[in-house]
Amino acid sequence: MNRPPLVVANWKMNHTATDAAAFAERLVPELVPSARALSTGRLEVAIAPAFPALERLGRALAGSGVRLAAQNVHESTAGAFTGEVSAAMLEDLDCRFVLIGHSERRALFGDLDARIAAKLDRVLASRLSPILCIGETLAEREADQLEHVLDRQLEAPIALLRSRIEAGAESPRPAIAIAYEPVWAIGTGRVATSEIAQQAHVAIRRRLEAGLAPAAGQQIRILYGGSVKPDNARSLLALPDVDGALVGGASLDPLQFASIVSTCRETRLEPC
Ligand code: PGA
Secondary structure, X not given: OOOOOEEEXXXXXXXXXXXXXXXXXXXXXXXXXXXXXXXXXXXXEEEEOOHHHHHHHHXXXXXXXXXXXXXXXXXXXXXXXXXXXXXXXXXXOOEEEEEEOOHHHHHHOOOOHHHHHHHHHHHHOOOOEEEEEEOOOHHHHHOOXXXXXXXXXXXXXXXXXXXXXXOOOOOOXXXXXXXXXXXXXXXXXXXXXHHHHXXXXXXXXXXXXXXXXXXXXXXXXXXXXXXXXXXXXXXXXXXXXXXXXXXXXXXXXXXXXXXXXXXXXXXXXXXX
C-alpha cells in the first residue's frame, strides 16, 4: 500500500503574516534533506496558518514543496456569512488541505457532527483535500467510550464518502486524511502512548475498510495529533498505522517543526 506520510502544522491563532514569512525563511533551509522526498510526493508537508497569513506564507514557501492548509472552512459556497471563508477562497490561494472538525472547533465554535459532515461534503466537491479531525475527550476515554466516539464521529463521513465513491464522484482512493487527536493530549504535553495511538488508528482503519472497501480504507492516511514534539515523534511515527502527524505547539518553532519532518522522513521512508 502506498500512503505517503503527511506532516501538518496547525498554528491555530498564532503568528501574523509577517511572522509567517520569517518562519518560512528559517524553515526552508532546514528542509533541504527532505527536498527530494517533497518534490516527488513521497513525503508531504503542509502548514495551516491563520487565514490572514495564507497568502504571504504561500509566497514565502514557493518552490519549497511545502503546501498550504487552512484551519477551517464554511459549508456554503458563498453568501451572507459574516466572518466565514469558503472553499473557493482557499482554492484561490492555492491551499491544498483544510482541517475539518478540529476539537477546538467542536468544543468552542459549535462544529458538531452534522455541521462537520456538511463541511466535508462541500470540501469533497472542491479541489481541497480534507483532514478530518476526530478523537475522544478524557471523560470519554475514562468511561471506555473510544469505540463509541469513533463510531459517532466517523458515521456520517464514511456514509458521505461511500455514496460519492458509488456515484463515481470520488476516486476509489479518497483524498481525505483522518487526524486522530485524543482531546486530552492536545496542548497538554500528555502524549498518547504508542499502544493507545496504534490501537486507535487500527480501530479507525477497520471502520474505514468496513464502511468503504478494504482497498479504500487502506489508502486513507491516518495522522496522529496531540503534543507531538521532536522527542516523541519517532516512537509515534514508527507505528505501522500512523501515517504522519498534526502538530500544534511544536509547529510554531521552525526548528522543532523541521525536526519532526526529518524524523518522519527517516522513520517512514526507506533511505533513497
Ligand atoms: P498540540 O496541538 O500539538 O499543541 O497538542 C495539536 C492540535 O491541536 O492539532
